[in-house]
Amino acid sequence: MTAPDYGRVFLALRDGCPDEWHTYTHHPFVEGLGDGTLPHASFLHYLVQDYVFLIHFARAWSLGVIKAETLDEMKMCARTVDALINREMGLHVKTCAAAGIDEAALFAAKEEIANLAYTRYVIDAGLQGDFLDLIAALAPCCFGYGEIGPRLAGVAAPETPYADWIATYSDPDYQQVMVSIGQMFDAAVIHRLGPDFQTTPRWPQLQARFTMATRLEVGFWDMGLRGA
Numbered sequence: 001m002t003a004p005d006y007g008r009v010f011l012a013l014r015d016g017c018p019d020e021w022h023t024y025t026h027h028p029f030v031e032g033l034g035d036g037t038l039p040h041a042s043f044l045h046y047l048v049q050d051y052v053f054l055i056h057f058a059r060a061w062s063l064g065v066i067k068a069e070t071l072d073e074m075k076m077c078a079r080t081v082d083a084l085i086n087r088e089m090g091l092h093v094k095t096c097a098a099a100g101i102d103e104a105a106l107f108a109a110k111e112e113i114a115n116l117a118y119t120r121y122v123i124d125a126g127l128q129g130d131f132l133d134l135i136a137a138l139a140p141c142c143f144g145y146g147e148i149g150p151r152l153a154g155v156a157a158p159e160t161p162y163a164d165w166i167a168t169y170s171d172p173d174y175q176q177v178m179v180s181i182g183q184m185f186d187a188a189v190i191h192r193l194g195p196d197f198q199t200t201p202r203w204p205q206l207q208a209r210f211t212m213a214t215r216l217e218v219g220f221w222d223m224g225l226r227g228a
Helices: 008-015 018-025 030-034 042-065 069-096 103-106 113-128 131-155 165-169 172-193 204-226
Strands: none
Touching: 008 018, 008 131, 008 165, 008 172, 008 204, 018 069, 018 131, 018 165, 030 069, 030 131, 030 204, 042 069, 042 103, 042 113, 042 131, 042 204, 069 103, 069 165, 069 172, 103 165, 113 131, 113 172, 131 172, 165 172
């Protein structure tokens, strides 16, 4: 299937690290979600860690309100924080509750090293860098799940127990949020770097941010598999 269109900047960044991006979006953990072969213990371990991840991810997005230069940027970051805390985390709570893990246990879960490395890297990008550094570090998680969801929805085995997870990220509402983030990212880069952004001295730095975050996504899937 054709990958969703999340804008010029994302496409350029994704094309700048094709091997890392493919490893991330076609990881054995991801393929196991689609064909149903992923061990349930791995999925639960991932969900618990991802709940903790989303807490820090929301904090990182909140930094976008501070770093923003336009009202549109502030609104997009604020809406994303709301979506993460009040909607996306609900899937984790519901699924884990069925396995006897309540939300208090999720919130108190000990972070794995791969989780710590990823979340602190993204937060550091926001604290140390500017708005573009932050969004470049946040982008792989957003747009990667946005690509994975529809792809799996088109090929998933009918009996996969992970249909709810796939539906969450293939849902039209989630996809529209990703399109909106992509449009905001395009506007933010062009506002600061101009339409020929790939020729500017800043571009290699943004590419490095994006590529590292993509590699850390791979490490997160690896961690999930080890949870079995």
